Amino acid sequence: MDMSKYQELFLSETREHLRRMSQLTIALEQNPSDREGIDALFREAHSIKGMAASMGYERTTALSHHLEDFLDSFRSSGSVPEAAVDRLLAGIDLLEGLLGSIEAGQPEQDVDAFIAAGTDLLGEEPATESESEPGAAPEAVGSTEKVDPAAGSGRSFKVMFELAENTPAPAARALLALEALKTLGRIDSCRPTEEEMKQGFAVRQLAVWLQSEHAEEVIREKVGAMPDIARISFEADRRQEDRPRLDEDVRTVRVRTALLDKFVNLTGEMITNRYMLQSATRSRDWDDVETGLNLLSRLVTDLHYHVLQVRMTPLDGITSNLPRLVRDQARKCGKQVKLEITGGEVELDRAILEDLADPLVHMVRNAIDHGIEEEGTIRVKAWREKDLALIEVADDGRGIDPSSVRKRLSEKNLLTSAQIKALTERELFQWICYPGFSTAAEVTETSGRGVGMDVVKAAVENLGGMLEIHSKRDEGSRFLMKMPLSIAIMKVLLVECAGQTLGIPVTRVLRTLDIRSEEVQLSGRQRIYPLDDEVIPLYPLNELLHLPTNGAAVVHLVITEVQGRKVGLIVERLTGQLEAFVKAMAKPLNRVAGISGATITGEGKIIFILDPQLLFEAEADQFSLSDVEESI
């Protein structure tokens, strides 16, 4: 049987069980004698064990079995002691690591040390004794570090041993060689397995997959000197190379059967519709053709809606690991942090959700590290607003100090003092997302909030969203992400410049307005326009795109936001809106800065979608925003 088909399913389901296990464990830490929680946790471990066993992943099975036993002991004692929580979490981490190895096609890590540490615990009365067992928790933590797949040391290769003919007790010899190798590096796996050898399996050859920093000569010298080993040979570990590359992985989505039924029904209706259209065309009954086309258009809209539904995934998928993260991070910083998540049921396109996972974690981590002082609450909130999904990470910590951001701006020579003075708070906070504004090496109390924020902002904007930062001294900060619900289908505003049609994602447009050309004023050659209580700089899109410009009596403005400040793009015409199926750019067009994608219209024409932020960045030399501020 081809197991690879099932591996994907196994991994995604097991990860879901692990997520729930970690949530349940953290809930149990708050409420250690929650009987139902213990039972639920036990069931999760049990499910993993069953699935792993049917897939033949021995170590995953052994470890989940062990956790199941461990949990069973709390079922009888009725509560989960504090030290056990750490151990459970360490076990969950270890399982995650095993899944990672399975996914990468590597052998599962060794779990014996972890299990051995726990078997001691189990041998005694677990509920009471484990608390007083000082070595237990640190040991457990230590063992997870050891198996962290990322921490694999040195090179990875395969070592082949051949035992001399007529070797007495070959299994024992091979085991000795294996022991010797263990001192030189980490053994991923071996064939035959250690267990088989212990059972006296007749060994002629031993293959060991080893990760070691030592050179082959050292290994050869140390192990080759042992009696009865006839030959040692080395091979580079090719297992990873043989694996299909990650981006070729088949991604799967789980679909509710009700939705699938809907598709079947829709298909049926469309088939009927086709017959209707065929017969109407044959009989040249144009009224019927029109009715048929109207029906077809409704069916296509329906289909489109439901196809998108398949891609929609609730936010839960990426927030469910936050409780664990907050717990660990808060503990590391010695702070008391409460986490409240609301709106986990809000659905977004799977692609958006996947790309938001890291930024979300980052913002929450930042809030713990730099926002909250000793004690506080982080609120992750999601809600729908028209066709946007809003996701907010708020804390009630010290907030961002505007004066320290200003100070940093002048220290780094990013703006002149006059420019810095002119910045509104909203614009000012956007600067913490400026690449290199604050780096991990020089985190200060407030500017630390900027660590990695450039990455967060870029991720949000790449998905067609916007990031807003609000902060009040001593009241806390709010990071608000305004995301489109779906990335594949995007509403775009169509504009025209020098006869060319271009699209701008509606999510990036604050508003559009028409003004008379006399209303455009000049200040230091920069076009400006007073809008509400702000003076905003105007830029002809033609110039940004290197297209010829011609004056017009009416100026059409598209107000957008670039680096936190409002900017008006002058376009020649506003031609409407389009629900666009946006295609990402492949090489070499992805190298052309300022384009975020393209769409093909019903007539087969290609319209490129602009990203205003990237456009300005690409044209930074000619259209520097700091120049503008200076000139105002």
Add this chain to the structure above:
Amino acid sequence: MNLVLIFRLADEWFGLKVDDIQEIVEAPELNYVPRAPESILGAMNFHGNVVPVLDLACYLGLGNQAYGERAVVLPIGQTVLAFGVTAIDRIVPFDSEMMLPCQQEEQKELHIGMLYNHEGQMVNMLDLPSLLGSLETI
């Protein structure tokens, strides 16, 4: 059987293995690509793919305005690209014995991997990986 497509760029003959080609399109409709470099003629809609058409003669510096309304579309993969060429000549069987190594540095700069002697007609065989690699910095 191995085949070679021979096409003209300004005044020179070039060749590409037919296996490296998806299709030849006559006079494709070219759509405006914002901020594209000069050598990009535009983008064509190729079966729903957005395919930029590179004016190969211009890109290689062999001449401007040498595009002759013929686009050679490369297989859609990691790179999505078509070459705008001056003229399509013909497809000939490939005989590996008629390959000659390049002697001059200039040829390498123009991404010419080998010369192919087709019945006395010298054809510059494009070194596709080298050419596509150079587009990274477009």
